[in-house]
Amino acid sequence: MSESLLIEIGTEELPAVPFLKELPNIGPKWERVLKKNGLNSEYELYFTPRRIVLIHQKFPSKQPDTKEEFFGAPIEIAYDDSGPTKAALGFARKCGVDVEKLSTSFKNGKEVLYYSKVVKGRESKEILGDMINEWLRSLDFGRSMRWGDSKEEFIRPIRWALVLMNETFLEFEIFGVKSSNFTYVHRSVTTDKVELNGWDDYFKKLESKKVILSQYDRAARIERFFENICESHKVTIDKDKELFEEVVAITEYPTPLLGTFDEKFLQLPPEVIITSMKEHQRYFPVFEKSGLKNSFVVVSNAVCEDYTQVIRGNERVLKARLSDALFFWENDLKRGLDPEGLKNLLFMDELGSMFDKELRELKIAMELLKSYEERLTIETGLAIGEIRALIERAVMLSKADLLTEMVYEFTELQGVMGYYYALKQGEDPLVAEAIKEQYLPSGEDSRLPGNLFSSIVALSYRLDTLMALFSIGKIPTGSKDPFALRRAAIGVIKIVLEFSLPFDIKRDLASLAKEYEKLDPKKLEEFFLERFYQFFDANPSLISAVIKSGERDIVKFERKLKALKEIVQTSGFKENFTTFKRVANIVKDHDLSDLRVDESLFESEFETDLWKEFKRIDTSKTESVKERLENLFSLKESIDRFFDNVLVNAPQENIRRNRKNMIASIYMAFKEIADIKEISL
DSSP, X not given: OEEEEEEEEEESXXXXXXXXXXXXXXXXXXXXXXXXXXXXXXXXXXXXTTEEEEEEEEEESBOOOEEEEEEEEEHHHHEETTEEOHHHHHHHHHHTSOGGGOEEEEETTEEEEEEEEEEOOOBHXXXXXXXXXXXXXXXXXXXXXXXXXXXXXXXXXXXXXXEEETTEEEOOEETTEEOOSEEOOOTTTOSSOEEOOSHHHHHHHHHHTTOOOOHHHHHHHHHHHHHHHHHHHTOEEOOOHHHHHHHHHTOSSOEEEEEEOOXXXXXXXXXXXXXXXXXXXXXEEEEETTEEEEEEEEEEOOOOSOOHHHHHHHHHHHHHHHHHHHHHHHHHHHHOOOGGGGGGSEEETTTEXXXXXXXXXXXXXXXXXXXXXXXXXXXXXXXXXXXXXXXXXXXXXXXXXXXXXXHHHOGGGTTHHHHHHHHHTTOOHHXXXXXXXXTOOOSTTOOOOSSHHHHHHHHHHHHHHHHHHHHTTOOOBTTBOTTOHHHHHHHHHHHHHHTTXXXXXXXXXXXHGGGOTTOOHHHHHHHHHHHHHHXXXXXXXXXXXXXXXXXXXXXXXXXXXXXXXXXXXXXXXXHHTHHHHHHHHXXXXXXXXXXXXXXXXXXXXXXXXXXXXXXXXXXXXXSSHHHHHHHHHTTHHHHHHHHHHOOXXXXXXXXXXXXXXXXXXXXXXXXXXXXXXGXXX
């Protein structure tokens, strides 16, 4: 038998960002509570800024009956010649029955005492309160708070709760709040509690009093208004996904409205205007064909006949924001970009100022330039002397916008503002672009620097951050990475691969480390190798195999891993690979320092044929790593014939060593690409 069930937890306004982070877990955590109590059933999860709601159309009215089993001592211990022993009597007491009611069963091959009983399931309404409390305590929003005299903690104070089963309001205490038969509706309609008469009345009163319970319906309403605005005004709206989800979460009756701002503010960089809108006011920017338009969309949660005052109020707020931004812009332009002030801006204790950091980055950039200068001269059409001068200018101006009023106010525009100020003061476009792109990639899905010139500046920034912090012991441990060094290393890998740059994490890091007195380049190399497991989408054993080959050039590493991965994924490879695992096992303890093979010691055609085939493959030219690997793996049949017909561990020491040297030579040919003994399939 099943019942309809509605659970509403009413709170003060939920902060959207932490709530949305936990949202994917809220349903599954309720499911775990249901499963634990044997009450699995389908449900719907809804939320508004002031409520979390669970709705079950068919909720089990009681738990299923369960069978409880007890296993006791082995029979030979439970009974002796005089009858039941203390072990049997104690087991009977534990089961709550007389010893005569016990039976036997087999467990782990032994006959033991046994008792079973049927446990009647409890009525759902008897345990729902405990289930809801357990569910709420399991939710993790990052930060919680207490309220009043309550010792409970939640993301925001819980102010009311209702649990409605069919047409009956159940009484529980949930986080110190007694459930009841009322709810609260949109504040613009009434701030008083609204009493409910039952299931249908709950939904009718929410709807009539301007609460759209379903987040999906609220999203659809916003979409419809957006479409109407775009069609009526011939514009497009920048529907940022995260901002859209946040707006859905903070409104109960959303109404998108179109506002405007003075065209004079369009002289500001568009990123400034957009940041003011999105980050500070939760407005959506509006565009026309020529670019950013002096309009915005605000999603109001107000309920009123005329929204004119709502629009005007938001226009005044944005005007104040943009006026401040324009003031900062004009002041910053008067001062210009100058790195001298960075001498007074601390980067980190033991590492000096931001100016010192730029000097270290410049040394790295000049070292990198030696490897990439030929490509840069082709890409830019400039002489190497000009490129060096521009690289130096870009690096030394790269952090100068930290001194501007705009970046002080809008920290997320670091680099972006440096780009605009650099252009305004007549810097070379390459320099300006490099300043803007020095922090790319900034996230998992972020774009990368757009050219090699910018990439050198971006690499220098990350490499100095990594080496400098490693040199003072600021190395990430466990899940802690306060300086985002893992992300910095991933950024280096991405840039190097994007531009196919020669960068050897052993050789090049050791060379650059000379500028960092206390840096152990080996630790940083290992740190990068750990990132390979995080970055590359491949079986970890394949990554280990390529690492064991000794390859440390990032681009070559990717090529080897990609080739190995493609071959391993071919049909039948797993079965065929046993041959090569045997090759690896045979030479596991073999001395690999001298692998000379004496053909005069061959005693059979199978030795001769295998060696001849291997030499042919080993000396043949191949166009790719994959082709080289395929050729080596094609030795399978020759190797199998060899193993079937030749005794590797021959009694004569010289014959035995010669045969192992031949097998080891094949193994080492593989190891130039990947150590096959590391591969686990």
